[in-house]
């Protein structure tokens with residue numbers, strides 16, 4: 001498979017997974033909450049394509065796309081959302097709390113920042129070559145602990161790539177109502193080199209991230225990649241407060257699948273889509289058939 | 304003789320010497336200062352690359368410690384005052400203690416957060432509190448509090464090296480200059496040592512005293528006052544007590560039971576007085592009493608708490624004395640119970 005085809009497969013997998021989530025939620029297939037990645041797929045696909053074995057990823061509430069791009073299993077993720085024993089975390093974590101290999105997510109905004117810095121410092125001290133990627137939204141930039149962490153990351157030379165996904169909204173609050181100053185200025189204040197990109201093109205993001213990773217692996221200290229992006233779906237489920245016409249415009253102009261899909265032959269693109277559709281459908285069906293976790297054992301295991 | 308401060312310092316040195324995965328992060332750690340209460344003295348000189356003096360960023364250093372622990376190191380985070388643990392509460396409650404369970408057992412966070420707590424130094428409302436009650440009952444958190452009856456440094460060393468749970472290690476400030484008691488210092492007492500899960504518990508009674516009519520239980524510095532009260536109650540009021548001093552405050556036994564040493568003592572005394580420096584309501588003592596009531600039912604003849612007033616701890620000496628539990632408070636509560 002060509003690089004373009006592989007990248008498209010990633011984008012389509014995330015898209016199809018998230019569409020399935022939004023379709024199936026009202027039917028009662030899942031329990032709890034979810035935050036879909038529709039519109040932002042190029043970020044995870046473009047950034048995480050550069051991971052080496054052993055690199056670490058810390059993610060947030062909107063973590064499905066990050067998890068799938070990291071190589072996570074769609075069936076295990078569906079199962080986690082369904083509260084099944086075969087879920088990524090046996091049904092304990094749910095949609096926002098995933099851990100598999102070196103991937104960790106937490107739904108408490110900003111709380112992962114110092115943990116990612118500490119993990120990166122630990123890898124450095126252990127002499128591993130691993131670097132750490134931390135995904136933050138524009139909304140998470142309101143949390144004070146993020147700035148404590150930027151300061152320490154810079155002071156102590158933590159090999160962290162801070163990836164800010166600025167989709168211009170936090171739940172329902174537009175960034176203009178929540179953020180004074182600029183994103184780039186925030187990193188500049190701590191002497192953390194930052195690259196800014198306003199794109200939904202997976203190739204462009206891939207290229208920019210590639211340079212960041214190359215720098216991160218060869219020079220000491222943290223870096224930042226600020227990705228201006230677009231959220232097409234609701235914050236969670238059916239809670240979009242934005243004008244539908246605005247979302248239509250976003251979908252028409254900033255769809256990572258349309259932008260990158262145009263690089264493929266029509267036949268190749270549709271073949272990939274058909275393959276992804278059936279893989280996601282199969283993952284969903286498997287998860288649906290999976291068993292529930294043992295509740296008696298869970299309560300007993302806790303003290 | 305060794306002071307609690309020296310013992311804790313030795314415990315840290317021993318952990319550093321024993322295991323290269325041990326790191327220390329905190330504010331003002333560098334020698335000659337060695338941390339605000341000097342518990343970390345000489346570590347930065349001996350282990351300059353493993354002692355990281357930090358910005359004034361409590362939440363972040365707790366999180367950095369958590370990340371290091373998640374990736375296989377054994378970090379210790381020093382909080383200058385326990386009052387500032389509130390700044391760390393999110394890390395402690397929503398990350399550090401969550402990861403092991405919410406990641407379905409696939410992650411461990413063996414970080415030790417150690418901090419001084421307590422008053423009687425005139426530091427006023429925000430530098431004198433005993434806040435560990437806020438963290439008791441957080442699932443997955445082990446809360447330890449050393450005292451003078453067993454080696455505080457060894458407990459700290461073991462918490463760092465042998466414990467895979469996150470640990471909040473609470474050091475009462477007034478304990479720092481006290482001597483760790485040896486056999487000679489404790490010659491008047493008959494002492495039974497037991498282990499509650501991970502940490503030691505000590506049961507004391509006066510040698511040759513009749514069967515105790517009352518069980519006192521206290522931890523940390525309050526165990527000093529309780530021991531003194533035990534002696535005075537015997538000699539001045541002919542009330543014979545047994546004192547149970549745990550070092551592990553949480554977790555408590557699963558299923559609502561009492562710590563075995565406390566249960567054994569209550570078995571023959573039938574009366575329980577809990578003594579703590581935290582505020583009166585909804586605290587450590589309340590939990591001990593609830594468990595005692597649940598276990599002994601009508602056989603528990605008397606139950607009381609001695610604790611701090613439910614008010615900020617004032618700076619003025621006489622007001623502070625009035626707000627915190629005293630020796631006299633223990634003695635008068637005990638006299639009302641027997």
Ligand SMILES: Cc1ncc(C[n+]2csc(CCOP(=O)(O)OP(=O)(O)O)c2C)c(N)n1
Nearest residue numbers: 062107108109137138139140167169170171
């Ligand atoms: C500490 C904290 N406060 C509030 C929330 C509730 N919450 C969940 S997502 C969200 C908005 C996040 O916005 P952003 O960081 O921009 O990420 P996005 O949802 O846009 O991907 C909020 C307020 C939370 N999860 N954590």
Ligand SMILES: [Mg+2]
Nearest residue numbers: 137138169170
């Ligand atoms: Mg946002």
